[in-house]
Amino acid sequence: MFVAAFEPSANGGVGVAFTDRLGGVSHGSYGPLNLGRTDSDEPDDVAANFSLVRQALGVARVATLHQVHSADVVLIDEETFPADRPGGELGGSAPGGLSLPVADGMVTTTPGLALCVRVADCVPVLLADPAAGVVGAAHAGRVGVAAGVLAATVDAMRDLGADRITAWIGPHVCGSCYEVPEEMAEAVSALVPETASTSRWGTAALDLGAGCEAQLARLGVAATRHGGCTLENERLHSHRRDGAGAGRMGAFVWLAG
Numbered sequence: 343m344f345v346a347a348f349e350p351s352a353n354g355g356v357g358v359a360f361t362d363r364l365g366g367v368s369h370g371s372y373g374p375l376n377l378g379r380t381d382s383d384e385p386d387d388v389a390a391n392f393s394l395v396r397q398a399l400g401v402a403r404v405a406t407l408h409q410v411h412s413a414d415v416v417l418i419d420e421e422t423f424p425a426d427r428p429g430g431e432l433g434g435s436a437p438g439g440l441s442l443p444v445a446d447g448m449v450t451t452t453p454g455l456a457l458c459v460r461v462a463d464c465v466p467v468l469l470a471d472p473a474a475g476v477v478g479a480a481h482a483g484r485v486g487v488a489a490g491v492l493a494a495t496v497d498a499m500r501d502l503g504a505d506r507i508t509a510w511i512g513p514h515v516c517g518s519c520y521e522v523p524e525e526m527a528e529a530v531s532a533l534v535p536e537t538a539s540t541s542r543w544g545t546a547a548l549d550l551g552a553g554c555e556a557q558l559a560r561l562g563v564a565a566t567r568h569g570g571c572t573l574e575n576e577r578l579h580s581h582r583r584d585g586a587g588a589g590r591m592g593a594f595v596w597l598a599g
């Protein structure tokens with residue numbers, strides 16, 4: 343169920359977890375542990391998958407976003423995510439679903455409320471300052487990295503009092519696999535030089551993980567990497583590998599309740 347996970351009791355009071363494809367109830371190419379795609383997967387199956395993950399993590403509530411590759415960040419609190427609406431991770435047309443915030447970063451100071459970004463090749467970045475009681479999560483794909491979603495998320499955490507922030511970078515398509523057109527590689531690496539890469543077959547590529555790590559370092563945030571390459575590991579969801587049939591993994595961060 344998890345490619346990497348750290349319990350709050352062993353991680354300074356902050357829980358961190360990155361799911362894989364295993365241990366859920368979805369059918370077909372999804373997984374079986376698909377935490378996204380309620381448009382084409384069965385919403386009941388996705389809800390059951392979230393329930394299994396919540397039980398495994400020991401968290402009662404999970405907040406998610408309607409992700410659009412932006413640099414927008416939202417504060418998740420009792421107003422945006424009321425305690426009497428469990429199961430709010432299912433947005434849009436899902437039965438009982440909340441209308442999800444449209445953004446790619448989120449922050450909270452609410453203990454026991456897990457933040458979850460969903461990915462299948464893009465970079466999930468989890469952040470925390472446990473002493474200040476602030477956590478954050480960002481969905482950092484090519485567009486988000488270039489647009490500065492990580493800086494925006496760190497800024498939002500600092501507005502809440504975060505000072506010493508640590509980051510966990512989850513599984514994503516690596517710089518040897520993420521081939522892009524040459525002009526696209528040049529445009530992104532002009533903004534974030536550390537993304538410059540070459541595919542293992544010698545063409546232009548982007549290393550988004552290195553880009554995220556460098557952006558975080560410039561913000562004074564030390565990061566560690568977990569989970570490896572999504573495209574190379576069939577235990578992980580990959581949009582590049584599986585196309586429209588790809589499911590989504592979840593990256594979770596929360597303050598001990």
Ligand SMILES: [Zn+2]
Pocket residue numbers: 515516517518519520571572573574
């Ligand atoms: Zn790779």
